Amino acid sequence: MMNEVSLTRLYMLRAMYLLVVVGLSLTLWPDVLSAKKAFSAWEFFRGVETSMMAAFWLLCLVGIRYPLQLLPILLWELLWKTVWLIAVPLPLWMNGTLDEKLLPNVFAIGAVILVYAVIPWSYVYRHYIKKQGDQWRTAK
Numbered sequence: 001m002m003n004e005v006s007l008t009r010l011y012m013l014r015a016m017y018l019l020v021v022v023g024l025s026l027t028l029w030p031d032v033l034s035a036k037k038a039f040s041a042w043e044f045f046r047g048v049e050t051s052m053m054a055a056f057w058l059l060c061l062v063g064i065r066y067p068l069q070l071l072p073i074l075l076w077e078l079l080w081k082t083v084w085l086i087a088v089p090l091p092l093w094m095n096g097t098l099d100e101k102l103l104p105n106v107f108a109i110g111a112v113i114l115v116y117a118v119i120p121w122s123y124v125y126r127h128y129i130k131k132q133g134d135q136w137r138t139a140k
Contacts (some may be wrong), residue, residue: 005068005120012118013067016074019114020060028053068123074115075124081112 032054056073063070089106092098098106 004126005123009118009120010067013071013074013120014064016115016118017060017063017067017070020077021057021064024053024057024060028057068120071119071124074119075128078112078115078119081109081115084109085112 028050032050056077059070059073063073085106089098089102092102
């Protein structure tokens with residue numbers, strides 16, 4: 001259906017993808033493109049993280065054109081950030097040991113609230129929960 005999601009919501013999704021693209025362009029790509037910071041010089045997990053974020057950047061770039069088709073990538077962002085906020089800073093905050101050095105990360109990752117706001121939740125429900133899944137085997 002063409003009008004399943006309002007044009008306003010589609011623009012909000014596009015703005016979210018654009019925000020990610022611009023943000024990662026400023027924070028991620030300078031490290032990737034820097035001559036003094038080659039992938040081989042990074043620790044293993046830093047290289048994995050950077051590669052995953054570069055792929056995420058590319059998918060968000062495509063999401064500007066196809067906001068609904070790339071919705072799972074925003075759901076992935078929403079889920080990993082929510083898990084991190086619940087698993088890492090929340091317990092530290094609850095027992096009074098949240099380190100101030102962690103706060104910039106908490107605020108940056110806490111911006112996931114914007115993703116919650118732009119997701120067309122009724123579309124997600126209809127297409128990822130209520131809709132019958134793809135078949136698992138050939139019909140007899």
